Amino acid sequence: MxxxxxxxxxxxxxxxxxxxxxxxxxxxxxxxxxxxxxxxxxxxxxxxxxxxxxxxxPTRADLVVAVYRHQVESCAEAGPALLADASSPKAALAEWVDLFVGFLVTKHGLASALRSDEGSAALHTYFLDRLLPVCADLLAAAANAGEVDPDVSAYELMRGIGNLCIGADTDPRYDARRLVRLLLAGLAPTGAS
Amino acid sequence: MxxxxxxxxxxxxxxxxxxxxxxxxxxxxxxxxxxxxxxxxxxxxxxxxxxxxxxxxPTRADLVVAVYRHQVESCAEAGPALLADASSPKAALAEWVDLFVGFLVTKHGLASALRSDEGSAALHTYFLDRLLPVCADLLAAAANAGEVDPDVSAYELMRGIGNLCIGADTDPRYDARRLVRLLLAGLAPTGAS
DNA sequence: TGCCAACCGGAACATCGCTCCGTATGGTGA
DNA sequence: TCACCATACGGAGCGATGTTCCGGTTGGCA
Structure with missing residues (x-):
């Protein structure tokens, strides 16, 4: 290893x-x-x-990882940069998530392959290893700034986002980006009202 | 037909x-x-x-539909009842969604099979035919009450919820119910803050 | 009871993931 | 330059699964 x-x-x-x-x-x-x-x-x-x-x-996942490694890397590297530049941690989180969503929805079937379902475990693992820390940092920064409720783990958030992106291509009536925005909006501390 | x-x-x-x-x-x-x-x-x-x-x-979807028809029916019928009983349309929507989520996560792989991916089209169609109007009514009632933003279609919401439920079994770190709650929270008009 | 349309069973075909092993060849030392 | 062999190649083959097809069986009626 x-x-x-x-x-x-x-x-x-x-x-x-x-x-x-x-x-x-x-x-x-x-x-x-x-x-x-x-x-x-x-x-x-x-x-x-x-x-x-x-x-x-050896596995399809290894091939997928190899093909998309560059894009995943640049997505990971964008995290800290966004955090430094954005007007607020939450804005940075939103921008980063948008980047991630954009990556997922343009790769047919990638989002589906991301659910842990043994078989594409390597793919799942790679994405998590590389992107989870980035997401966790952004989420923690937003939480520290009091901009989001800290009761959702970065893992859960990322899996949720990944799931929301499934089938986002091939269905014009389904806009994953909008739903992800709603999910992020739901992260606001103590909700609305 | x-x-x-x-x-x-x-x-x-x-x-x-x-x-x-x-x-x-x-x-x-x-x-x-x-x-x-x-x-x-x-x-x-x-x-x-x-x-x-x-x-x-003729297709696996037909079989799935036949097996779960009763439960889908009772879920569909629960919609109007909840709307009549709950304290507010939004509360009714939340309760109904919880019912739906509970149904999905306990049926291994059902949520995955629900994404339109040709092949299980009949399954997708049946769920939509039966449950979409119910969801739409609840959503419209909540929107009329000014409790949710009316810019998301019932279709999109249902697909989003369905997607969030994928893999909810088999992964203790992933709580679909919580994420669905966040999604609903995100429906609040003009967000929080 | 006899007939036949409806129905049954599972062999057969197609697809796909993955393995295995006989064969070919790049690179190195003489 | 040449021979050798570790490395790498190719694709036949196996197992799993979806789906079709057709010869044989049988329920229900006259």
């Missing part, structure tokens, strides 16, 4: 090439067909065998 | 018997294994062939 020792022999050239080909094929198919596209299709599009796909990415 | 003409010849006795057996088997398996239990298992448990299951219930 720790970093591989730097003495690790570099991978063979064909291996590196194939890994990239799979990554590219997966990225393309994810856009057009969602993250549930059959592994066979990815292998075919990449011009490799299925064994090769599974060797480089 | 209209009622079958009453001139329809009654089904054969064995057909009726088998339909009931499938229904019973499905109900039992849904409780223990969720609504995604393999059709083969249902057929085996009911002591019939798979062809029989598919003949009586």
């Amino acid at each position: 720790v970093d591989a020792p730097e003495t690790a022999r570099p991978k063979r050239a064909d291996a590196r090439r194939n890994e990239q080909a799979v990554l590219d094929a997966a990225a393309a198919l994810f856009v057009s067909g969602g993250v549930d596209v059959p592994v066979r299709d990815i292998a075919t599009k990449a011009g490799v065998g299925m064994g090769t796909v599974y060797r480089h990415f | 209209v009622d079958a003409p009453e001139t329809a010849r009654p089904k054969r006795a064995d057909a009726r018997r088998n339909e009931q057996a499938v229904l019973d088997a499905a109900a039992a398996l849904f409780v223990s294994g969720g609504v995604d239990v393999p059709v083969r298992d249902i057929a085996t448990k009911a002591g019939v062939g798979m062809g029989t299951v598919y003949r009586h219930f």
Whole structure:
């Protein structure tokens, strides 16, 4: 689990090439067909065998993580920046959540894959590892500022947001962003009235 | 789609018997294994062939609908009653939503199956046909009373609630009921502050 | 009792995830 | 330059599941 020792022999050239080909094929198919596209299709599009796909990415989740790693990273990095720049912690939280929602709804089926349902555990874990601390910081800052009720955990909030984003594509009558806004509004201390 | 003409010849006795057996088997398996239990298992448990299951219930959704029809009906009927009895329309809405959430979270995988994702379209349709008007009435009453902002459709609200219930079983850290409460709180006119 | 439409059962086909192993090849040391 | 072998490849194959199809069975009526 720790970093591989730097003495690790570099991978063979064909291996590196194939890994990239799979990554590219997966990225393309994810856009057009969602993250549930059959592994066979990815292998075919990449011009490799299925064994090769599974060797480089033991589970579908590993592949999804690899494809979206950059975007998740930048979403994670945006958290502290927003907190520093925004007019209030709650505003920062709202902006960050909007970023997160935007990321989820544009990736067909990603939100669905995020529910822990064993199988995509690695995906779930990665998202949580990377984004939960960011969300927790924003939430804590807002709570400290008295702008939100501190009785909801960041975990619960993130899962709720993720769930609200399920099926947000493919259904014009369903606007996940609006519902997420409502959820955030509900975080206001002691509600309204 | 209209009622079958009453001139329809009654089904054969064995057909009726088998339909009931499938229904019973499905109900039992849904409780223990969720609504995604393999059709083969249902057929085996009911002591019939798979062809029989598919003949009586062309899609899994039809079977799910048949199994839960009574509970959906009583949930639908509770709406007007709550509106008549509760102290305020918003309170009635909250109680009814709680009823709905309770129904969803206790049926493993039902909430997941509810997202329109073609395949369980019949399920989605049935729930919407039956419950959406009820929810819409409650929502409209609350809006008329000035207790909620009228800019969210009942459809959106129901889908949001359904989504929030996904995975609510199987994860002790995730309390769908609390998040749904937050969502409802967010409906308060012009927010808090 | 005999007939036939309705109904049954489960084999068969299709899809998909994942594994396994015989084969091919990149890179290295001689 | 060449031979060797660890590394990597490819895709057949297995198990699970959804769904269809058709030959055989049977309930209900004349």
